[in-house]
Amino acid sequence: MAQQKQKRGPLQFLQFGVIGFANAGIDIGTLNLLLIFFHTDDRMLLLLYNTIAYSLAVANSYFWNASITFKRSAKGNNRQRILFIIQGLVSLGVSNLVFLGTNELLDYTAVPNWLRYNIAKGLAMFLSFLASFFMVKYFVFKDFGNRFIKEEN
Template sequence: MEKKKKRKGLFQYAQFSAIGISNAAVDIGTLNLLLYFFPTDERVMLTTYNTISYCLAVANSYIWNVLITFRDSAKGSGKQRMAFVLQGLVSLGVNNLVFIGGNTLFQAVGVPGWLRYNLAKGVAMFLSFTASFFMIKYFVFKDSHLNKEK
């Protein structure tokens, strides 16, 4: 039983990671488009751009994870949606803090703007992605009947 549960967890992580690639494309693509059309170095605007791009990626994530990764335990209930929104807000906070912090750090060491934004975004995405997986798996779409002994 424990071995099957562990395999399922690894498979879910692989599915979540594959979906994460599409989320990354949405996230980075949106951020870079906003920076291309509306260049800025102001923290408030960078945070706004990051929030917009992250929210689009989270919407993409929700759709695909409900349909694929967590389809056995995703009920689409109001409780699950609220839990997903709450984990998204926590992950957004992590993402924004790391993005702005990383951007500030990379700027201090002289990394040029475009590279600096994308490096900071990459680190922010990785950390928020990891936090998001565990929150989604264990709080949002937890499969309570798998956690009980049969």
């Protein structure tokens, strides 16, 4: 049983990564569409655009990860939904902090705005992806019930 859990880890990370790649397309695509149609350099609007883009990607992530990556432990109950929302908010915080921080740092360089926003978004996506994976795996879709049953036996 322990070997099976170890084998699932890399496969889960790969599945999460493939879904994450699709989410990245949604995330960065939405941000760039918003910037094309409603260009701004205002930090609060950039924060709003990043939040909208990230939220769409997280909604997609929940659907696919609950259906594929963590289907054995995804019960679709209120507890898991609430925990997923909490991890989504934490990951959104990571994404927003990294996006704004990197954008601010790159503002002192000669990097054009569109490239600066996309570099900042790429780094934000990567770090929030890592945070999200570990929170989803060990916090949201953790099968607490089976763990307690095994300990009793």
